[in-house]
Amino acid sequence: MKQEFTDRKLGAIFGYTDHLQKDASSFSIQESVIQFLWNRNDEAVSLHLDDLQIQLQPGQLLTTTYFQHLGFPTTAPPLTALLFNREFYCIADHDEEVSCNGILFFGTQDLPIITIPEKQERKFELLLEVILEEFRTVDNIQGDMLQMLLKRLIIICTRLAKEQLIVQELNDGQIDTIRQFNVLVDMHFRTLRKVKDYADLLHKSPKTLSNLFSTYNQQSPQQIIQERVVLEAKRLILFTDKQTQEIAYDLGFDDPAYFSRFFKKQAGLTPSAFREQHVLGGGEE
Structure with a gap:
């Protein structure tokens, strides 16, 4: 079943499908969408997110953004999805933890997979029932109601993400600094490569950021910046026909040779070897 x-x-678009693999290409707007992927099957669903293969377990939700490339093996069970874009979600451009710049989408360095606790399973199913009922209620305030229901879903999932993905030693202010840092890196990684650049934007000292991230996880702010550059490079290598020189310039490198050395240091392979490895050994099952 597909609703839109x-x-x-x-x-603006807000859509639902209980078989994303079948329906993804039939939505009227497909560009720049954010998705909730929900495994409501009794078995794991395999999917490819960029160059990662993920096993989404039963009762798990994964959020993806328009920066990412999603694919499935042909044998994957049908995946439930809710998708929307910034034009639909009314606080999309506000810098809040339940916005499109929020914790679920840009707020953690962990893959944003949350597990629905058994005691909350009925809550999620009831919310989905209400959303589907509202899709069938066509009137002048249908969009407003759907926005409210989407916000409720985001709030519930954000609470779970804060419990499951973020260490409890951090307070809300520290969590928000991490989220803002990740948002800024996504916005500026092509031109800003130093921790000090982001510390200045956040009105923090580089040391404060380093100490905060050492509590949060094992990656330093500098590693996060570098990994974001490498991630974008991998996406351009895997999903475009651009050559190494073009990719280097796209990512703000003046010297393609320096970019190749940087990529090899971070990814373990040169850009050409990385592409060849995935062409020969990759692809969907």
Whole structure:
């Protein structure tokens, strides 16, 4: 089953499908969408996110953004998905933890997979039932109601993400600094490569950021910046026909040879070897 709400004046979409693999290409807007992927099967679902293969377990949700490339093996069970874009979600451009710049989408360095606790399974199913009912209620305030229901879903999932993905030693202010740092890196990684650049934007000292991330996980802010550059390089290598020189310039490197050395140091392979390895050994099952 597929449901879709669109506002053509705004270019907004909110959609639902219980078989993403079958329906993904049939939504009227496919560019720049954010997705909740929900495994409601009794078995794991395999999927490819960029160059990672992931096993989404029963009762787990994964959020993806328009920066990422999603694929499935042909044998994967049907995956439930809710998708929307910034034009639909009313606080998309606000810098809040339940916005499109929020914890679920840009707020953690961990893959944003949350597990629905058994005691909350009915809550999620009831919310989905209400969302589906609202898709069938066509009137002048349908979009407003769907926005409210989407926000409720994001709030519930954000609470679970804070419990499951973020260490409890951090307070809300520290969590928000981490989220803002990740958002800024996504916005500026092509031009800003130093921790001090981001510390200045956040009105923090580089040492404060380093200490905060040492509590949060084992990656330093500098590693996060470098990994974001490498991630974008991998996406360009795997999903475009651009050559190494073009990719280097796209990512803000003046010297393609320096970019190749940087990529090899971070990824373990030169850009050409990385592409060849995935062409020969990759692909969907």
